[in-house]
Amino acid sequence: MNNCQDTNRVPYLLDIRSLFLLLSRARNPIMPLIKPQHTISTFLVALCLALGILACPAWGEEADETLGLFSAWQEEASTASRAPKPLSQTAENVTVVTAPEIEAINAHTLADVLDTIPGIQIQHNGGPGITAYTFIQSTDFIHTQVYVDGVSITNVSSGFSDVSLIPANIIERVEIVKGAASSAWGQALGGVINVITKSPERGRTISGTATASIGERTTTDDSLELSGARGRLGYYLSGSLLDSKGVLPNTRIDSNRAYAKLAYDLPNHGQLWGTYFYTHADMGDLHAPAPAYDLDEKPDKLFMLGSLGVRYPLGDRLELEVSGHHSFNRTNNSYFNISDGAIWSWQTSLPTSIVKEQVSGASAKLVWRGENNLLVAGSDYNHLELFNNSSDGSTVSPFTRRVDRWGIYLNDTVTVGPVSVTPGVRFDHTQTAGDQFSPSIGATWQLTGATLLRAYTARGYGLPVLGLTDSPSVKIWTTQVGAESSAIPYIWAKGTLFRNQTWGNTVEQHMALGTELEIRTIPVWNTSLGTGYTFTDTTRTSDGNEVNNYARHTVQVALRYNDKTYRGVLTGRHIFWNSDPSENGHYGGLLWDLHLGATLLKRENSSLEVFFSAHNLFNGAQYYFDQIPNPGRWFEGGMRVRF
């Protein structure tokens, strides 16, 4: 990973949290493999998995309304559960989250959603909307690529993708690829989070949702969504405000977000679309008192993204998709001493670090659907412009960089009977970190109707942050094998073993061996249980010693109830961060959140819903670094009107 990056250059390029992370990684302590905390976490893992496995067998299921009506509710016989087949034939380790699941947890931003996904670790700097860091299978957060409708929102100057900037209400689904996905996406060493936004509601000229919530410390999240279509033209509009005095001291936020999508249906199943995404957040992000840091950090983030695309079939089997995008990303970080309000010592003469980024790009993709294979050939081009008012942490020397990057790729999915093979290659010209060749190959095998096997191996890369000087890329070779099965009645289980070998000219070679396990039950009396566990053992290849600061155990558990009128979700999560002992991290037990909702009025096209959330029910402490504790117990509630 980037343990040996030049930390003297880093401060102005990354926000301060990134700085802390990089500093702690640079220390590279050698830790014994056995720690007392492991016993606790192992117990928790065993308990959660046991809960999942011991779920009561189901003997009923929700009936179809029509079928019930025609049978006079006399034929609701129980049926045996079968194993879910994979959601797709993809060989990669993919997780999909949909809008109903997001609403069930009263999520404010994408960060809240990702908290519940096995294999992902999120570090929050505060409450909703405050900076959050995403780690996939314990790879570094700068290697997680986040896309909104296929366009990257990742900061080119820091490699950071702030998932707290994306409001949850605009999300239709999130597709997460865990593990290197460079053969399709280019720079994607850790994985890809692709946010697919809501589409226009067809069949109604106007429909919408108004949501308002309020919680402790005047934490409010209000949004209005409008959607509809007239003829071939459809629209989806969303505006929202997220404000808080800070559920943690000094982490206030004042943010507003807007999203618009227009879609026009062309003849012959083609489509023309345009999107615009705007998000602005003024917040307090970090408050690290003296004597350790005496630091107050206040970022002001602005991100805008516009895209235009067209998809059109060129024949029965061939489809062309072309799109263009432009994004503007500005981050102003102000650093002051808490004690006297003076400029923080690292920020000599600079009250505010300013980073402005503009990315203009285009993508083209040809999709050929053969009788037994799906061939995708495409290219991406991006022109990056970066302005930074300082090149390092001690001198003031504003600089501008302009970089052109392009890549071409070819991916195929060949299906022969129950077996699908997915080879892929991509070539990228990065200009700043050499040329990159990223191959991959994977396969799925539908072993039985209840069991699917999956294997995937790929080489990927991650780019260093774009600064005044260039650094070589970081490489990874990932191999993942796994299975999905519901051979056990009423239970769906997915297990994955992964091996990630990471290296680079400025990075010590690491080997991360791990496993991921997910278990979910089908609903029993409208209630289901889900658990997830991820274990990663990261060692230095040279001496075999464990490397700190990569999460070792991650546990997620969720108990869900939904009878269409009342719903409730109880979630628990535990991340054994395995941070350097000097960080004084604290991560015992699980953090529990309870989300409740009730639909009070329900009509054909309208409804009124109230919801309530209790965060960190038992006031648990779970943080990587004692300067950034997690919020304690806090409550919020609200209502949602659909029309």
Add this chain to the structure above:
Amino acid sequence: MRILAAFIFSCALLFPLVADAYDVLVLQSRRDPAFDEALSGFRTGRNLSERLIVLADYVDVDITRIVREDQPALVLALGDKALEATRKLRQTPVVALISLGIHNRHTSHSNLTGIDMFAAPERYLTLFQGMRKHRIGLIFHPAKSGWYVQQARQIAQRMGIELVLREVSVPRDTLFHLSSLAGKVDALWMLPDSTAVTRETVEAYFRFSQEHNVPVVSFASAYLGLGAAAVLEIDRTELGRQAGDMSSAILKGAEASDIPLAYPHRVLLKTNPSVLKHLGITAEQAIMNPRE
């Protein structure tokens, strides 16, 4: 590296082009004999390749993604959940069966067609005519069955039958409206309306029938045992066959938007002799319609 690259290209380009695609993606809400009957009818006499997905078998299933990747020529949706799962599909034709939501959704989804779960209104009205019933009570939810009631009213006028209509917006209103029909109707027409007829209110229809000596004509044989005098029941196998004809037309190039929603072709009249006898209606009157 070169060996791997060569292997990947070989896989991509040289794999045998064995046909493994399919024509129809069958989405079934859950496992149920009613769906099996419809599906067997759909398959009769046709050799369409298909992939069957039973939604209840899955914790989660992503239909949009499956359709995007598998590219079936059409989707056959059996049941409400299956129809709901196709909501996001806008390009792929969808033929829907055994769902009461087809009609309302059809107006907004040009790629959707299918067969309603209502027998044609004239079939019921002919039956009432045969029973010599001329004031028919009918409780319905305007948003769910309004379109059907409107058609029924026009046909009833031509046939000299008066429909005494009561609109409900929530199930509990049904009890009130039933009591308001006392003395004003000589038969009750029970529609497949999930607001007007619920598990909680269904008995009230038959209580009304007994108390006021009027027959209830319903839509499924399951209600005969509860006290319905007669039902017009949809033949599910024929329903599937009818859907198969629609699908064949689509596979031959017709647009789903050009194929209108249809009433079920084959509807069977079934009666409860003891109820009819109690009400003084002869079986001959009930089955006078020669088309049954």
